[in-house]
Amino acid sequence: MSPARQSVRHQRLHQTSIQLQGREVLVTIQSMKRKSLRLGVNAAGEVEVKIPLRCPKHELMAFLSQHTVWLEQRLEQLELMQQAQCEQMQYLGKGYRFQPSEQKSKQPVLIDGTCYYPQSWSTENLLAKIESWQRGQAKEIYQQLIDQWWPQFSQGALIERPVLRVKKMRSRWGSLSSKGFINLNLKLIELSPEIIEMVVVHELCHSHHFDHSANFYRLMAEKLPHYKDVEAELKRIEKGS
Numbered sequence: 001m002s003p004a005r006q007s008v009r010h011q012r013l014h015q016t017s018i019q020l021q022g023r024e025v026l027v028t029i030q031s032m033k034r035k036s037l038r039l040g041v042n043a044a045g046e047v048e049v050k051i052p053l054r055c056p057k058h059e060l061m062a063f064l065s066q067h068t069v070w071l072e073q074r075l076e077q078l079e080l081m082q083q084a085q086c087e088q089m090q091y092l093g094k095g096y097r098f099q100p101s102e103q104k105s106k107q108p109v110l111i112d113g114t115c116y117y118p119q120s121w122s123t124e125n126l127l128a129k130i131e132s133w134q135r136g137q138a139k140e141i142y143q144q145l146i147d148q149w150w151p152q153f154s155q156g157a158l159i160e161r162p163v164l165r166v167k168k169m170r171s172r173w174g175s176l177s178s179k180g181f182i183n184l185n186l187k188l189i190e191l192s193p194e195i196i197e198m199v200v201v202h203e204l205c206h207s208h209h210f211d212h213s214a215n216f217y218r219l220m221a222e223k224l225p226h227y228k229d230v231e232a233e234l235k236r237i238e239k240g241s
């Protein structure tokens with residue numbers, strides 16, 4: 001430890017600022033016993049440059065201006081990384097923080113509120129990768145629910161066994177078309193299994209009643225007696241977001 005401590009004593013710290021993409025960025029300069037200039041961005045997003053003790057100012061400024069593109073990229077990357085870290089993934093009614101990890105699995109691994117994802121996934125692509133993983137999960141989980149519930153609806157239904165389509169929809173959680181498609185919102189995968197099931201059962205009830213008539217709700221209550229509680233829970237979530 002002692003050589004390092006000695007070099008610290010010889011360091012001189014001062015600051016300058018440079019223009020990056022129209023904004024002023026503060027650069028901390030450490031002059032120290034070294035041969036070359038070295039530029040870095042620390043975890044807090046501060047730009048640091050290490051320079052030899054007798055480095056003339058014009059040389060430093062030339063070095064900085066040569067590296068503006070690199071700096072801009074590095075700062076942008078850091079910002080994206082911080083955004084992704086703040087952001088949580090919602091999955092089946094629970095929140096997960098993102099954490100890169102050295103894992104064999106090419107898929108996210110969820111443990112105790114953390115979503116571990118392969119280190120090779122760049123931060124820029126993280127949310128897109130997560131979405132495509134969620135789409136795969138959604139297809140599987142929604143299909144299982146349809147397979148599980150359809151036998152209770154097939155007899156006397158106005159359509160054949162509906163074909164699943166997972167979609168991004170703005171204003172609806174699901175719909176059933178008379179052509180036999182059951183459209184379910186990708187976003188449903190963020191909500192609890194009870195809510196997903198309620199939406200699936202709701203859409204399947206439409207295979208007997210293509211409206212929200214009293215008969216429709218009678219069927220709904222017969223199939224899922226607690227559906228009103230689950231609907232109320234969904235309403236609470238909709239209001240919260």
Ligand SMILES: [Zn+2]
Pocket residue numbers: 202206211212
């Ligand atoms: Zn409906």
